[in-house]
Amino acid sequence: MALIVQKYGGTSVGTIDRIKSVAKRVERTRDEGHDVVVVLSAMSGETNRLLALAHDICAKPSARELDVLVTTGEQVTIALLSMALQSDGYEARSYTGAQVRILTDDSFGKARIQGIDAERIGTDLSKGRIVVVAGFQGVDGEGNITTLGRGGSDTSAVALAAALKADECQIYTDVDGVYTTDPRVVGSARRLDRITFEEMLEMASQGSKVLQIRSVEFAGKYNVPLRVLSSFEDGPGTLITVDEEEPMEQPVISGIAFNRDEAKITVRGVPDIPGAAYKILGPVGHANIEVDMIVQNVGADNTTDFTFTVHKNEMEKATEVLKNVAAELGAREVQSDASVAKVSMVGVGMRSHAGVAAKMFEILANEVINIQMISTSEIKISVVIEEKYLELAVRALHSGFELEKEPFESK
């Protein structure tokens, strides 16, 4: 008998019928003898409906009151799922974030979890009850209602699993696991049985949208085994765990992530003096523009070209900010390019295998795809290429690294 935390997202509880199917799935886990804690999002569309009401009231509703408003969404689903479980003869109890004291700081709209009082849930579980908790929400030290921000329900589930020392935290979603790359781009993309937290973090930050980065970080930090599964079909999903250091079985590359949302900005002819990088990126940061990749090369005439990527939506704003900066610095010009894409190869096996970068560049060269920027970490290599070559690059890399094949015999 294990303790399982299951999280279902907005699409999974989007209609009354879907809530009833979720109930059946929860009941099956209970029937297998496990203790079950369920974490729910609001019905899909409900949060937007509530936000629309707020914006009909005023242009800039306060963050505190927005949280009071939108948290009603999950409160509705936890009540409905509990009713469905009860009507099937199971004992169930719903709790809001405040009721199980998911204690957060007071950053309304993007609060961070500080602690959870697991006692009440423990008592219910010991009485054989299924516990249904509202995701996405918490309460600050003064009892104000807070929300955790985007993907908050995943984070709630992982935090509950950590606090309850659950055996597994299952994230039910509309895909059946984590793939070697997006199956819509590469038909032979393969579902991974396992992936490490580190790899999942890199995949997520490189554009793979299966899980929110925060919840993966949280799960890694507290070592909560995380499983991604489909709420619409049966299957083992993908288990996200610590790197168990089994190099024999370690695939070199786990997956290929990509991202079309970035734009490239280059400041050309920057005088090569100390502090130039700060003078460029400081004003960008002050304008609240997030920067992803950064590359700097020393040029010929004691000047340098400074290139970085930002979200496409912020390209114009960043360019505007930099025009003044470039003038002050005596740089030659500011160029921007939105027609780029980023491709990242991710895998913990890279650590122990030289030559991954070389092979990647070779595969791209064979397809005559020019690499505009390169950035590497211990378990990731990212390149920026012209956007129109994105699919071609991903497919070539996927087949070049033979990702469609199982890296070793399944046990």
Add this chain to the structure above:
Amino acid sequence: MALIVQKYGGTSVGTIDRIKSVAKRVERTRDEGHDVVVVLSAMSGETNRLLALAHDICAKPSARELDVLVTTGEQVTIALLSMALQSDGYEARSYTGAQVRILTDDSFGKARIQGIDAERIGTDLSKGRIVVVAGFQGVDGEGNITTLGRGGSDTSAVALAAALKADECQIYTDVDGVYTTDPRVVGSARRLDRITFEEMLEMASQGSKVLQIRSVEFAGKYNVPLRVLSSFEDGPGTLITVDEEEPMEQPVISGIAFNRDEAKITVRGVPDIPGAAYKILGPVGHANIEVDMIVQNVGADNTTDFTFTVHKNEMEKATEVLKNVAAELGAREVQSDASVAKVSMVGVGMRSHAGVAAKMFEILANEVINIQMISTSEIKISVVIEEKYLELAVRALHSGFELEKEPFESK
């Protein structure tokens, strides 16, 4: 400067525009220098929408989970009103029932208030904030969400006013006060400037739907001055206070209430033995049927006729229950009649004025209206008559007692 509690019902906050008008009304009170606590219902229709979701899930949802579900309705309105106040430049804070600890027993769906922690609200008021509280809801000793049942928001408002020692509790509704009788029946019906708690209780229990009985009881018990006003037009409304014992100015009759919802059941030829009344009403009570008027007369041949009224919806059920009882008792027969109506004259002045009953019967006799049952209390006389004469009776009594005239000069 006074402390005013204002309660707005579902119709008053039924749309975004109406919520904005409520905000303006609240702000006007604040601008007059008063501290304001606002209590809100859910937007009209919202509670029914939520109940429909529950009944799509299962036929008999649990009371605990229903309370979790429906309390989201007021949580939405308190957030929206707070946003509206803030966007007009006023400091405001919303609180759920749980957040201001409206402590109740654990009778989900019909909980009773046991206490309120006024401290948090007091702190906000002292900082100049408008406090917006969700009506209808509370929390039990273990932190479970509860609701107060029908008319619960009025009760929340009165309880808050009592706990905060407010100067006045204003109930905003879709009528502009309490009338001598229903203006749809008697065109010359007059709005009362004042009415006592006792009279209001009798009016409410006799069918006048302006305020819920519980909230009036509560206000009377804690001596909270209660004012009924319209949320759509300006005006002084009706103040409900204690009987200030000013007999000179006391009108004999304050108003005429009536009720078409009752049916009359008569058990004929009941042997006149001790315990007969209990043997008849016991099974009716056990069947959860509420009984209103009860009349018993000794008949000729050591038998008695026993008559009482129930809600029309329960007439058949009550008759069914009584058929067996009548057979056991050796009673002659059970008759029921749904085509009756009850008319009640209410007024604390009755206490000191003899002859009110006689005058009432005279007026009805002049209209050739037969009286089927009579029941009296210190400040009320009720009669049951044939339903088709209801309007005639109410108009005749209203004009016979000159209720369209001010009983004394307004001060």
